[in-house]
Amino acid sequence: MIVDLRSDTLTRPSREMLDAMMTARVGDDVFGEDDTVKALEQQIATMFGMETALFCPSGTMANQIAIKCLTNPMEELITDQTAHVYRSESGGIPFHSAVSVRTLRGERGKITPALIAPEINVDSITAPRTSLVVLENTVNWGGGSYYTLAEISEIATLCHANALKLHLDGARIFNALTETGDLTINYGQFFDTISVCLSKGLGAPVGSVLMGNGELIKKARKIRKVMGGGMRQAGFLAAAGIYALDHNIGKLKADHHHARQLASALKGQYYVKSVMPVDTNIVIFEVAENYQTATLIRQLDRHGIKCLEFGKQRIRFVTYLDITQEMIDETIMVLNKLELPEKSSGN
Incomplete structure (x- = not known):
């Protein structure tokens, strides 16, 4: 998926x-x-x-x-x-x-x-x-x-x-x-x-x-x-x-619900420093200083989750019409099982 x-x-x-x-x-x-x-x-x-x-x-x-x-x-x-x-x-x-x-x-x-x-x-x-x-x-x-x-x-x-x-x-x-x-x-x-x-x-x-x-x-x-x-x-x-x-206007509420589910899952992860408040369908979170944003994005991509770097140490998720509850569940499962290496002392 x-x-x-x-x-x-x-x-x-x-x-x-x-x-x-x-x-x-x-x-x-x-x-x-x-x-x-x-x-x-x-x-x-x-x-x-x-x-x-x-x-x-x-x-x-x-x-x-x-x-x-x-x-x-x-x-x-x-x-x-x-x-x-x-x-x-x-x-x-x-x-x-x-x-x-x-x-x-x-x-x-x-x-x-x-x-x-x-x-x-x-x-x-x-x-x-x-x-x-x-x-x-x-x-x-x-x-x-x-x-x-x-x-x-x-x-x-x-x-x-x-x-x-x-x-x-x-x-x-x-x-x-x-x-x-x-x-x-x-x-x-x-x-x-x-x-x-x-x-x-x-x-x-x-x-x-x-x-x-x-x-x-x-x-x-x-x-x-x-x-x-x-x-x-x-x-x-x-x-x-x-x-x-x-x-399609009435379907936007589901997108917001999906975004809040992702935000909730991110808040408990060891590699996440903070999550911006989620008001609609955009989730922006800050990666902890001892982890590399690019590495996290690559790890997610290997598990079929595509996302966007959004400034220094930040990543953005956006939910929309084609994102289903099954996809949200899959993403949360991946977020929960990621094993992310810390930055090496030389970086």
């Missing part, structure tokens, strides 16, 4: 999702003629109380388009130091938008009005004008930590008072909503743009959606084109997104 816990991007479409894809009505989306793409865009925009939306090939593209739309060159955005837009999008912010980034040290990736307020630059000949705040929900590097709508409301109030735009990188937003119970419809009032990934926990093979008002999405559509994101008969992919929204 192979248990691949490297990422929830590894989901594969179910037979039912494939059937929906193969029967989709398609057209040329660059010409605005793909009915299935338009249906997906309208469905998710309505869910989040936004005016309209744009289907994109990836979450990175959706985020970078949003930042390009909401900023001007020589401005600055504020986000956490671990934010995906800053840490994991290949330097896209300065490359695409000529914007600098003010990073904050939040609590497990979550920033607050108290952290943001002192870092807002006013107009100055020497400093970039702050124009945008970016939040991530859930926070990947924070071990799946999440914002509640009440916390978001406080940040939005600060942004509004300072004429700042607010973007949500909602790659795993449905994981957050599964835990908070907040309603999607209430999100749109707080954000200028929201990106949502369909190809992680929801199980679609490709795609993210960027939401905003009509004028902004019109601009975003042209930016998507210049970035090479016009996908022509994209309805086959959009159909998978529609199926995911209709059928």
